[in-house]
Amino acid sequence: MNKAVRHQNLICYSLDRESPNEINRLYCKLGSTNMRMQNESKSLTSGKQHFNPVLLVACFAATMAICTSISLYPGFAEGQESGGTEVDAIQNTTDTSTSESNSSLVELDSNIEQIRGHLDQAVANKEIGNTTLARAHTLHPIEEVYSSIETQIDASDPSLNQSLSSSLTQLSNMVDNSTVEEFRTKALDINGLLNDTVGKVIPTREINDSAFNLMVVGNLLSIADSEYKEAIENGSVKEIVEYQDGQAFISRARSVFNESSPMIPQEQSAKIQEINGFFADLGSAVQEKSSPEVVSNAIRSIVHEISEVTGINEESISGTETDTSAFILEIRNLLNQTLDAYENQNYDQADTLAIQAYLDNYEFIEAPLAALNRTLMETTEVMLREDLRQLIQTHAPLEEIQEHIEKINSNLNRAEDLLAASG
Structure with a gap:
């Protein structure tokens, strides 16, 4: 068999067995082989027109092999237009680099x-x-x-x-x-x-970019939270420099927020007012040297609202992970206290405790829970935020309050299992 034809047949044989990533390389190799065969043919005929049946058969076989391979690997043809998986990988790398750059x-x-x-x-x-x-x-x-x-x-x-x-x-x-x-x-x-x-x-x-600036706000508040925890013990300042650091970083966070507010879409104006209110509460808590827990709750409230404004998860904003199990434990504790207060006919305190269970705790597990089971998140939210308070305010029978809290706890068990499994 002619050496060139045998080489051509080996390429055609390989095309049916190589992965799609190899096809383009082999296709180029095939093209160069055909070109060389044509040059050899011209040399042999010394410039005369000469019909070479061997060359015709080889080219036909090569063409059929390529068509067959493309049909076997449709992604190959698409890859020639879109860049295929390699381009996608490059794009994914670029997106990751952009995210890391933004965080930096x-x-x-x-x-x-x-x-x-x-x-x-x-x-x-x-x-x-x-x-x-x-x-x-x-x-x-x-x-x-x-x-x-x-x-x-x-x-x-x-x-x-x-x-x-x-x-x-x-x-x-x-x-x-x-x-x-x-x-x-x-x-x-x-x-x-x-x-x-x-x-x-x-x-x-x-x-x-308002989202970028709000991320800076969250980062500053997270650091302020750490400084304040080092500074305060039993209502007294034990580390004055850290206390002043906490004050300073909260002040800068509020300044950045105020500068960013005009960039936030008008439809979020209610959220802006809420955040300003939480900043006022935070400033008062720090000034009064409240417990670190009170300050942390105020900071979490701000971060939560920023998350809702930007659509960025709270962990990314604050640079910390949300301990959902701790929030669920605290909700249960507050529900027990709510029941005790209600049983003692202290309805105002029961209502306050129910509000605290929702605002200071459940709100912080809503986003991660919604990502896993939105129906469960929304059902439990209504049971806690609206239904429980309605029962308290209308002085429903104690047994009805107990039954409702048991249902909430059942939902919290499901939520805890889902969050733990995802985590």
Whole structure:
């Protein structure tokens, strides 16, 4: 058999056995073989027109093999147009990279806002003559925050990175030997450099995106929550720097939220009012040195509303995982307390406890539960938010209240099983 024809037959044989990913490579190989055969034919005929039956048979066989292979692997033909699975994989990688990049930018912006918070507290302490705390708040950005953002700033503008770094050090050195006005002016200069940093490092589309800014709010509140837990014990401040950190980060979170509010669609105006109300409650709780649990609940309420506004899950906003089992346990405890209060004819307290079971707890498992069983989530929500309170307010028989709470607990058991299995 002619060597070229035998080679052609081997390719045709392989096409029926190779995976779709190999077909394109073999197709190219086949094309080059045909071209070589044609060149050899021209050489043999010395430029004369010559009918080569062997070449005709080989080409026909090759064409039939390709058609058969395409019919066996329809994805191959589609892949030539769409890029196939390899393009999809590239797209998936790009989407993942974009998500990671966005998360990195949220953290960067949050770190910048934390520096602003430290500057605010440094100036406030300088104004009242407390240089010890003023110095602490000038050192925290240098020791705890700046190293997290330095690389990103330097990659965009090395000169800006150097100016910002040296200015933070200069401010710390000015604590003892500057006037309040000089100190305040230097802090304002640093804020200007931070503004430049945002403009250089964070794309405009993120800066003007309400969801991005609300993610920054959630990140700041999560850090404030941690600082407050370190600072307060039994209604007293045990760590003053951490207490002021918590105050500062909450203040910056509220400032970012206020700046972002005009970007939020008008139909979400009711949610904006709710979040403002929760911020007011949070500020009062911190000012009164309430328990960390009270502050955490207020922060969770804000994060929950932000989640509803943006459609982003609460874990992504706060950077923490929702402990659904803890919320369900607390709902059960509150329902038991509700029943006790009702049995003692303390109807107002029973109503308050029922509200707490829903607002401070059930709302935080709604999103993950809805993703698994929306009907169960909505049914339990109505039973807890509306039906139970209706029974309490109309002074229904105790047995009816007990039966209703048992049904809620039964639904909570189902919810707990679903959430645990998914998790």
